[in-house]
Amino acid sequence: MGRRNDHSRxxxxxxxxAAAELLIIQEGIVGFSMRKxxxxxxxxxxxxxLLFKNQDDLFLVLNERTAEAVFSSLHDDIQGEDDAAEALxxxxxxxxxxxxxxxxxxxxxxxxxMPVGQSVPAANVRKVRRIFELVEQQLAELLPGANQEDLRxxxxxxxxxxxxxxxxxxxxxxxxxxxxxxxxxxxxxxxxFV
Amino acid sequence: MGRRNDHSRxxxxxxxxAAAELLIIQEGIVGFSMRKxxxxxxxxxxxxxLLFKNQDDLFLVLNERTAEAVFSSLHDDIQGEDDAAEALxxxxxxxxxxxxxxxxxxxxxxxxxMPVGQSVPAANVRKVRRIFELVEQQLAELLPGANQEDLRxxxxxxxxxxxxxxxxxxxxxxxxxxxxxxxxxxxxxxxxFV
Numbered sequence: 001m002g003r004r005n006d007h008s009r010x011x012x013x014x015x016x017x018a019a020a021e022l023l024i025i026q027e028g029i030v031g032f033s034m035r036k037x038x039x040x041x042x043x044x045x046x047x048x049x050l051l052f053k054n055q056d057d058l059f060l061v062l063n064e065r066t067a068e069a070v071f072s073s074l075h076d077d078i079q080g081e082d083d084a085a086e087a088l089x090x091x092x093x094x095x096x097x098x099x100x101x102x103x104x105x106x107x108x109x110x111x112x113x114m115p116v117g118q119s120v121p122a123a124n125v126r127k128v129r130r131i132f133e134l135v136e137q138q139l140a141e142l143l144p145g146a147n148q149e150d151l152r153x154x155x156x157x158x159x160x161x162x163x164x165x166x167x168x169x170x171x172x173x174x175x176x177x178x179x180x181x182x183x184x185x186x187x188x189x190x191x192x193f194v
Numbered sequence: 195m196g197r198r199n200d201h202s203r204x205x206x207x208x209x210x211x212a213a214a215e216l217l218i219i220q221e222g223i224v225g226f227s228m229r230k231x232x233x234x235x236x237x238x239x240x241x242x243x244l245l246f247k248n249q250d251d252l253f254l255v256l257n258e259r260t261a262e263a264v265f266s267s268l269h270d271d272i273q274g275e276d277d278a279a280e281a282l283x284x285x286x287x288x289x290x291x292x293x294x295x296x297x298x299x300x301x302x303x304x305x306x307x308m309p310v311g312q313s314v315p316a317a318n319v320r321k322v323r324r325i326f327e328l329v330e331q332q333l334a335e336l337l338p339g340a341n342q343e344d345l346r347x348x349x350x351x352x353x354x355x356x357x358x359x360x361x362x363x364x365x366x367x368x369x370x371x372x373x374x375x376x377x378x379x380x381x382x383x384x385x386x387f388v
Contacts, residue, residue: 111365113365120369152371153373164355164359178350184351
């Protein structure tokens with residue numbers, strides 16, 4: 001049993017987040033429940049709901065952490081890369097490598113939807129926007145005349161395309177085409193933008 | 195209760211397939227069970243397993259039907275279109291429109307995975323390959339010098355990209371970028387291939 005009185009509210013939240021992340025890694029969104037998270041840290045479900053308003057609230061926190069991890073991993077991938085086209089190729093391959101390494105965390109980021117009528121909080125959107133901005137920065141070097149709106153369209157189209165390869169690679173559906181080397185596919189997509 | 199003795203085995207399979215498709219439309223893969231299918235047609239689960247070896251076997255049939263429906267819908271979309279680039283844009287938009295119109299059937303096609311160690315049967319691969327071939331035919335007009343292997347890479351990269359837009363449009367994740375007009379995004383992706 002956890003001894004919740006020994007921990008500050010912030011520590012209790014951190015424990016719950018860590019337990020929830022482990023559960024997502026092990027069982028994915030399908031096997032997730034607030035009850036299992038509570039049990040893992042020796043809390044009652046009622047105690048857990050004092051820390052997180054509901055499951056969506058907890059998922060938003062997990063997804064912000066995943067978005068931070070994606071950003072950080074991609075940021076490292078292109079450190080010291082001066083060629084913008086090569087940086088885009090590295091970002092694309094790095095994005096898919098992350099998805100394949102962390103399928104369930106990455107899955108939650110894209111599968112979780114807010115209940116009808118509720119929008120994703122701005123803080124969450126900002127974390128994901130940072131990933132786009134990495135792409136926009138490279139595109140800006142290649143398209144010096146493009147304005148911010150153009151760059152956003154270019155970055156969204158390219159990122160959507162790379163996301164598609166990631167989804168198909170992860171679910172092993174590229175077998176349908178016979179081409180399973182995802183790097184070849186992302187390089188070809190990037191080529192259309194440089 | 196269904197009176198199974200009134201129906202040929204082929205009719206029984208057709209009934210089960212129709213009930214399974216309805217259940218997927220209504221509840222998606224998450225709410226699907228062989229028990230519910232059997233109940234819907236007044237069979238026992240044991241009787242259903244005489245018609246389909248297992249759930250994967252039934253899902254493969256449903257997915258072949260969905261692949262046929264995608265092919266047929268896209269084929270219609272480009273009837274009479276002489277401009278290959280415009281045909282590609284229509285195929286891309288048509289693909290996403292199908293996904294948005296039939297989210298759960300389309301979802302099953304991409305979410306269902308064979309058990310470890312079993313590969314997707316050739317008949318199933320062929321049905322999906324036909325969708326690619328529509329894309330390859332248009333690309334062949336635009337790239338008269340390309341060989342079959344080149345065309346397959348081009349078609350797979352483009353289709354993966356469009357698939358990504360479809361996935362993000364369907365899960366309403368394009369909100370992250372602020373660009374939710376999927377047609378703009380697919381047009382930009384196609385532009386990289388023409």
